[in-house]
Amino acid sequence: MHIDILTLFPEMFSGILNTSILQKAQEKEKFTYDLVNFREYTTDKHQKVDDYPYGGGAGMVLTPQPIFDAVDAKMKNTKTTPRVILMCPQGEPYTQKKAEELAQEDHLIFICGHYEGYDERIRKHLVTDEISIGDYVLTGGELGAMVVIDSVVRLLPDVLGNKASAPEDSFSTGLLEHPHYTRPANFRGMKVPNILLSGDHAKIKSWRKNQSLQRTYERRKELLQDFPLSExxxxxxSRLEKD
Structure with a gap:
């Protein structure tokens, strides 16, 4: 996978892209990236990429020309049709399902805006996806893009050390993940559940499934509405509800 990131602040990405799992993914040649300062594509003699909104109002709006030209330049260098993702608080709420969908792509282009917003022609005629990571407003799209990129890259084949890790994550199964424990078995009087020390893998699997169901019921009950439950x-x- 190749990822292009259009941003006015490329230096913000150096840490996350070259640390931990994302760094290992690059070393394994699972993904590459290019940071693009779309200010370099403006034809304005003062290097401006924003202007006052028509009709008046507060703030400045990103102009279409530099962003369109930057995306055009990136599309010339690819054999596939990339997904062009606009990070925007008005976008589709981001989910694990969306991460799994994007992880199937060969090329992603992220547009990270700043200021008051985007010229609407960017939204209507350039992007394929609008994504929001939550119902709040950030100073720019960079942090949101980092979240999406991290969640997508970790799903690429062989990126995680344990192949079973990603499929068992919270939301990947449709439920929240079960509790985890490690050594020591007794820490300050707080003990690991005996079932996990039993060596009975069938019982452990059943316990983990029930714990996942219980945690989802207690914390995110709405996730159970469309989940295909066995008898x-x-x-x-039903026993949980009675208790």
Whole structure:
């Protein structure tokens, strides 16, 4: 996978892209990236990339020309049709399902805006996806793009050391993940559940599934509305409700 990131502040990405899992993914040649300062594509003699909004109002709006030209330049260098992603608080709420969808692509282009907003022609005629990481406003799209890139790259084949890690993540199964424990078995009087020390893998698997169901029921009950429950799982949740 190749990822292009259009931003006025490329220096913001140096840490996250060259640390931890993302760095290892590059070393394994699972993805490459290019940081593009779209100010370099402006035809304005003062290097401006924003202007006052038509009709008046507060703030400045990113002009279409430098962003369109930057995307055009990136599309000339690819054999595939990239997904062009606009980071925007008005966009589609980001989910694990969306991360899994984007992880199937060969080329992603992220547009990270600043100021009051984007010229609407960018939204209507250039992008394929608008993504929001939450119902709040940041100073720019960079932090949101980092979140999306991290969540996508870790899903690429062989990026994570344990192949079972990603499929068992919270939301990947449709439920929140079960609790985890490690050594020591007894820490300050707080003990690991005996079932996890039993060596009975069938019982451990059942316990983890029930714990996942219980955690989802207690914390994100709405996730269970469309989850395909077995009869056994329905009975377990029924007992939870009675308790």
């Amino acid at each position: 056994e799982e329905k009975e377990f949740l």
